[in-house]
Amino acid sequence: MTSPARLDLDPELVRTARRLARHAAAPVVSIARRHTTVSVERATLRLAGLSGADHERVPWVNHLVTAVRDQVGLEHGVTTPVYDALLRGDADDLTTLAQKASSGNVSFRLPTGREEQAARRAAARGVGVGLKRIDSARRTRERLVSRLGDPRQKPWIYLIVATGDIYEDIPQAQAAAREGADVIAVIRSTGQSLLDYVPEGATREGFAGTYATQENFRLMRAALDEVSKELGRYVRLTNYASGLCMPEIAALAGMERLDMMLNDSMYGILFRDINPIRTFVDQRFSRQIHARAGIIINTGEDNYLTTADAVEAAHTVTVSQLLNERFAKEAGLEDWQLGLGHAFEINPDLPDSFRLELAHAMLARQLFPEAPLKWMPPTKHMTGDVFRGYLLDGFFNLVGAMTGQGILLVGMMTEAVVTPFLSDRDLALQNVRYVMNAASGLTEDFHPPRDGFIQTRARQVLGEAxxxxxRIVHDSDPSGDPPLLAAIADGTFGLMKRPADAGKGLEGVVKRAPGYDNPAITALDAGVPAPKVTAPKVTAPKGGK
Known part of the structure; x- marks a missing residue:
């Protein structure tokens, strides 16, 4: 694809924006490094192989972490007391230990001296199995991409499939891939982000989505591998690493070879009222897993524009993108893994709405030239008029073609009316194909005037950002919270006010004690070499659409 036209931005202002984002993020990163959460500790045991659930479908990993916390706390990490118990002969494996712990038949302790060192070595070996599995999954992906090829051109066409029943999702996902989708997103069942456990097994009862479980991940990945071989191009799989179990879902996704994950630094805080500290601790661990696994993250800035005005709040999207970039880079993600979000959500009745959308999309593309970017379709102003909606989606697709977006989520003309039928998806994909075929080279001809409407608007949004x-970096806060947490509490983003000492999941946050040990974090912080993999390249497929 031809490089998109460039805006005449002040390079010093761009450098200032990144420097301020780094300063705003630093105190929050420090907090994340000084705390753990129940989900981080559960994710670590999942890497060590603990799975399964009791007859009430409560995962064994929840039982084990709860038992350790009740007896000795989690301030030193869960793995040392757990592996100490195994070495003392309380059980032969993690599953048996969790089962015994759930009925109160295990006494945990914090060992010292040689016993402590032995427990830590055993824990590192156990967790290392999961990290090796993630490394293996990453190598498999690269091997399949090399053999089958990537889509012929970008943006990658991203389509949502989620009926609630994984066995219904599979044929729909394969059909979508045959019609041209490059990325299949299985959105989660409504409310799963607020569950403090990960459901077990294949599920058939989700509402407005399908539960994210390890077995559902495995089934869908196998189905997409099958259709990838049929089509001669690698079809990617997306799910959601957000909510109260963000670290666990990230670990399961890495082991089951998902390719993209929704993972935003503030989405759970703003739109699910999850405690800010819980979210930032969990997102750092989950992003470290994504970095190791070679997973592309998708961030959620589009959601701000569903609650705030897309013109007045445009600069908050840019600020969030810069913060998401900074948090991601600190966790080890590379530019090619940053599917930073933005959206086509300006009121279409506003004069020059298309020109404004184009300015905002061009600004994002130029600020993050090496990132794929995730371009989201109109939702807020879809009225139920399917003809008008289809036209709006066409304009959205045109902006995506003109500005070189990397990931384009397919808009549905039935948005806000019904859950899309297969026929709706087929029409939506026809819309995308027409625009991309007719206008993908338009960037070669499109050069907005230096001081015209589009250039001026983009510079205005950057200046406001x-x-x-x-203000975030330099304003003092009476509560003593880091400035970014104070800004979140004040409703700066998405008009949602979320104080740092409130929200769901706060009770699951634990301050690390001196001597805290988590072998997964130790390995990830140390930058244990993962397979050397470059950014995915667009190569011609061997066959198929």
């Missing part, structure tokens, strides 16, 4: 970052 820098002003907001300066």
């Amino acid at each position: 820098v002003e907001l970052l300066e």
Whole structure:
């Protein structure tokens, strides 16, 4: 694809924006490094192989972490007391230990001296199995991409499939891939982000989505591998690493070879009222897993524009993108893994709405030139008029073609009316194909005037973003919270006010004690070499659409 036209932005202002984002993020990263959560500890045991659930479908990993916390706390990490119990002969494996712990038949302790060192060595070996499995999955992906090829051109066409029943999702996902979808997203059942456990096994009862479980991941990945071989191009799989179990879902996704994960630094805080500290601790661990696994993250800035005005709040999207970039880079993600979000959500009745959308999309593309970017279709102003909606989606697709977006989520004309039928998806994909075939080279001809409407609007949004970052960094807060947490509490993003000492999951946050040990974090912080993999390249497929 031809490189998109460039805006005449002040490079010093761009550098200032990134420097301010780094300053705003630093105290929050420090907090994340000083705390753990129940989900981080559960994710670590999942890497060590603990799975399964009791007859009430409560995962054994929840039982085991709860038992350790009740007896000795989690301040030193869960793995040392767990592996100490195994070495003392309380059980032969993690599953048996969890089962015994659930009925109160295990006494945990914090060992010292040689016993402590032995437990830590055993824990590192156990967790290392999961990390090796993630490494193996990453190598398998690269091997399949090399053999089958990637889509012929970008943006990758991203389509949502989620009926609630994984066995219904599979044929629909394969059909979508045959019609041209490059990425299949299985959105989660409504409310799963607020469950403090990961459901077990294949599920058939989700509402407005399908539960994210390890078995569902495995089934869908196998189905897409099958259709990838049929089509001669690798079809990617997306799910959601967010909510109260963000670290666990990230670990399961890495082991089951998902390719993309929804993973935003503030989405759970703003739109699910999850405690900010819980979220930032969990997202750092989950992003470290994604970095190791070679997973592309998708961030959720599009959601801000569903609650705030897309013109007035445009600069908050830019600020969030810069913060998401900074948190991601600190966790080890590379530019090619940053599917930073933005959306086509300006009121279409507003004069020059298309020109404004184009300015905002061009700004994002130029600020993050090496990131794929995830371009989201209109939802807020879809009225139920399917003809008008189909036209709006066409304009959205046109902006995506003109500005070189990397990941384009297919808009549905039945948005806000019904859950899309297969026929709706087919029409939506026809819309995308027409626009991409007819206008993908338009970037070669499109060059907005230096001081015209589009250039001026983009510079205005960047300037407002820098002003907001300066306020966040430099304003003092009486509560003593880091400035970014104070800004979140004040409703700066998405008009949602979320204080740092409230929200769901706060009770699951634990301050690390001196001597805290988590072998997964130790390995990830140390940058244990993962397979050397470059950014995915667009190569011609061997066959199929």
